[in-house]
Amino acid sequence: MRDTPIIATTGLNHWFGSGDARKQALFDVTLTLQRGSFTVLMGPSGSGKTTVLTLVGCLRAVQDGSVLLMGQELNGAAEDRLIALRRRLGFIFQAHNLHESLTAAQNVIMGLQVHPGVPETMAEQAAIHALGLVGLADRTRYLPANLSGGQKQRVAVARALVGNPALVLADEPTAALDKDSAADVVDLIKRMGRARGTTTLLVTHDPRILDRADRILTLEDGRIVKIEERG
Numbered sequence: 501m502r503d504t505p506i507i508a509t510t511g512l513n514h515w516f517g518s519g520d521a522r523k524q525a526l527f528d529v530t531l532t533l534q535r536g537s538f539t540v541l542m543g544p545s546g547s548g549k550t551t552v553l554t555l556v557g558c559l560r561a562v563q564d565g566s567v568l569l570m571g572q573e574l575n576g577a578a579e580d581r582l583i584a585l586r587r588r589l590g591f592i593f594q595a596h597n598l599h600e601s602l603t604a605a606q607n608v609i610m611g612l613q614v615h616p617g618v619p620e621t622m623a624e625q626a627a628i629h630a631l632g633l634v635g636l637a638d639r640t641r642y643l644p645a646n647l648s649g650g651q652k653q654r655v656a657v658a659r660a661l662v663g664n665p666a667l668v669l670a671d672e673p674t675a676a677l678d679k680d681s682a683a684d685v686v687d688l689i690k691r692m693g694r695a696r697g698t699t700t701l702l703v704t705h706d707p708r709i710l711d712r713a714d715r716i717l718t719l720e721d722g723r724i725v726k727i728e729e730r731g
């Protein structure tokens with residue numbers, strides 16, 4: 501079980517639309533992600549990156565082919581199984597999606613809401629701890645409006661990691677950041693992944709991130725055209 505890949509897709513195809521507008525977005529995507537790895541998924545706009553991420557993240561139903569997430573088949577899986585699996589994932593999106601009326605700590609606590617029954621004081625302690633790990637120990641009571649773009653994205657990283665996910669799925673997490681903040685956020689995701697044994701799959705156009713990847717997968721027109729191993 502230990503060596504079971506976190507993700508293994510085989511012959512994954514996906515279509516959007518219906519009738520004349522039906523269009524194939526993914527063609528025979530086969531990929532494997534080992535535990536603890538940091539993989540970057542790149543490719544031109546419209547090549548299918550977000551579609552792959554949402555399929556393996558149980559955010560979209562698998563239509564054709566196989567997706568094994570932590571050894572469990574997503575194709576045809578019942579909604580309750582998908583919900584249980586989604587609880588073991590952490591998501592980081594381009595727009596940080598923080599609640600503007602909640603403090604940094606309260607936003608991070610939202611990341612624990614998928615784990616019902618965590619006592620309030622424990623949730624608060626976990627959130628403060630996670631904010632400390634992302635270098636925001638002194639900002640726990642700040643509202644997002646009073647944080648910089650990089651700090652907000654760090655809060656989003658803390659929120660994604662607070663529940664100790666097995667897999668972090670990140671979609672363009674640095675798109676809105678300047679060069680230094682982007683490098684900080686990626687190093688942070690990578691470092692925290694290493695410390696916790698988390699697997700990361702990160703979608704990006706950002707060439708600055710590539711030298712930090714263990715592996716780079718390139719998608720073009722819905723097909724994987726290149727797999728580069730690094731390090």
Ligand SMILES: Nc1ncnc2c1ncn2[C@@H]1O[C@H](COP(=O)(O)OP(=O)(O)OP(=O)(O)O)[C@@H](O)[C@H]1O
Pocket residue numbers: 516517525543544545546547548549550551552
């Ligand atoms: N909800 C949808 N309805 C119809 N077509 C869609 C939908 N989502 C994506 N597509 C199409 O599927 C293809 C892949 O889109 P996807 O968003 O996965 O690409 P991407 O590589 O993530 O692009 P970007 O880098 O611009 O975010 C594109 O042709 C897109 O137009």
